[in-house]
Amino acid sequence: MNRIAVGRRAGWCVGVMIAVVVVATQTTVSAKDPLGRLWNAVQRVSIDEIDHTALDKLLKKHVDKDGYVDYRTWYASKADRQALRAYLSLLSRANPSAEAGREARLAFWINAYNAVTLEGIMQEYPTSSIRNHTARLFGYNIWKELPLIVGPSQYSLEHIEHQILRKMREPRIHFAIVCASVGCPRLRNEAYTTARLSEQLSDNASDFFARPQNFRVSGNTLYVSSILDWFGEDFGKSQSQRMAYLKPFLPKSVRPIATRAGARVAYLDYNWNLNDQSKKSR
Numbered sequence: 001m002n003r004i005a006v007g008r009r010a011g012w013c014v015g016v017m018i019a020v021v022v023v024a025t026q027t028t029v030s031a032k033d034p035l036g037r038l039w040n041a042v043q044r045v046s047i048d049e050i051d052h053t054a055l056d057k058l059l060k061k062h063v064d065k066d067g068y069v070d071y072r073t074w075y076a077s078k079a080d081r082q083a084l085r086a087y088l089s090l091l092s093r094a095n096p097s098a099e100a101g102r103e104a105r106l107a108f109w110i111n112a113y114n115a116v117t118l119e120g121i122m123q124e125y126p127t128s129s130i131r132n133h134t135a136r137l138f139g140y141n142i143w144k145e146l147p148l149i150v151g152p153s154q155y156s157l158e159h160i161e162h163q164i165l166r167k168m169r170e171p172r173i174h175f176a177i178v179c180a181s182v183g184c185p186r187l188r189n190e191a192y193t194t195a196r197l198s199e200q201l202s203d204n205a206s207d208f209f210a211r212p213q214n215f216r217v218s219g220n221t222l223y224v225s226s227i228l229d230w231f232g233e234d235f236g237k238s239q240s241q242r243m244a245y246l247k248p249f250l251p252k253s254v255r256p257i258a259t260r261a262g263a264r265v266a267y268l269d270y271n272w273n274l275n276d277q278s279k280k281s282r
Contacts, residue, residue, distance in 0.1 A: 032140065035085070035119060036092030036149040044093055044151055047100035047108045048194070054087040055111055056191035067178065067186030068277040069118070075125045084119055091115070092149040106170055107192040112148060113160045113177045114187060120146045120157075121180045121274070128279075129272045130180045171234045171245065172201035174227050175208045183213065183225065183271035205249040213271065217254045221264045229267040239265060 062074045074080050091112050100108075117130075120142045124133050133142045147154035155164070165173045175185040176192065185208045192200055209215040214225040228235070228242070236242040243258045250258055257263055273279065 032123075032146050034147045034149050034154050035088045035116060037089045038149055038152070039093045041152075044095035044098070046098040046104075047094045047096065048104045050091065050094050050104075050108055052087075052107065052111050052191035052193060054083060054090065055115055058083055058087070059187070059189045059191060063187055063189035064277060065189065066280070067184075067188070068275050068280045069121075069180075069187065070277045071122065071125050071274070072276075072278050074118075075122050081122065084115065084122075088115055088119060088148060092151075095151045096153070097151065101194065102168070103197045104194045106165070106168060106173070107194050107197050109160055109164050110173060110176045110192045112150070112155075113157060113165070116146060116148050116157055116160075117142075117178065117180050127274060129274050131272045166231075166234060170201070171231075172205050174231050174234065175204040176201055178275070180275055181271060182273045182275050183227075184275065185214075185227075186211075187275065202249065205246075209246070209250050214268070215250070217257055220257065220260070220262060221266055222254075222258055223266050223268050226267045226270045228265075239263075 058074075058080060062070045062080070064070075074084075091108070094108065120133070121127065121130065123146075124142075127133065130142060133140055135141050143157045145156065147156050148160075161177060165177065176188075178184045178187040185204055188200065188204060190200075208225070214227075216223045232242060235245050240259075240261075243263070247255050247259055
């Protein structure tokens with residue numbers, strides 16, 4: 001065998017070894033145990049029957065009025081960490097195929113998304129941003145690889161958002177699901193419930209547009225959160241349709257500008273810093 005052939009073979013072997021190492025490493029750092037537990041079929045109940053009181057108590061204890069989380073205290077509390085995991089196990093008991101009301105389904109999956117995100121962050125805490133844990137090529141991606149067991153299946157954050165919540169045609173979910181970032185809507189310090197869902201969603205939408213980090217006006221230009229860029233189609237096919245939908249949630253003083261024919265829309269940079277009370281600007 002000539003030297004060129006030997007070199008090619010050696011290079012091929014090295015390439016295979018590197019690929020094996022990369023795959024092995026990726027498998028190791030990407031592996032996350034599913035959250036919740038697998039209940040027997042006879043133990044599963046309708047989403048209508050799931051009680052969100054446990055999450056409500058935790059949010060009231062650890063989340064302030066601006067949606068910032070006291071991760072440090074929550075992380076250090078063995079009892080509260082276990083309480084969040086127990087709540088996630090309760091969510092697992094739901095049978096997504098069983099008949100349930102629309103409001104109950106929305107409340108369930110919004111709470112599930114937020115609870116999984118909170119648990120995911122605390123598994124990595126201390127951290128400065130969820131984006132530290134959203135690898136695109138190799139390694140762990142919290143949005144794709146931290147599944148929650150619900151009924152017989154597993155649901156990632158990405159699946160909950162795009163395949164369940166967005167398909168329910170309720171645009172206000174974008175002011176309720178929170179990816180643990182300052183640029184997100186406020187994380188309510190209470191759980192979403194069937195009875196108060198519409199009120200809670202509308203309140204969060206109004207709160208969202210009341211905060212300069214998400215919405216402000218200069219002259220004839222509306223500066224809005226990138227959320228309205230990424231998910232604009234959920235609010236309407238055109239700018240006029242979107243603004244017509246959002247008008248009731250905008251500050252009254254800017255509503256005439258928002259619906260003006262010549263109004264221009266620009267998108268604000270998204271703040272991916274962790275919504276951590278210990279880092280909150282005073």
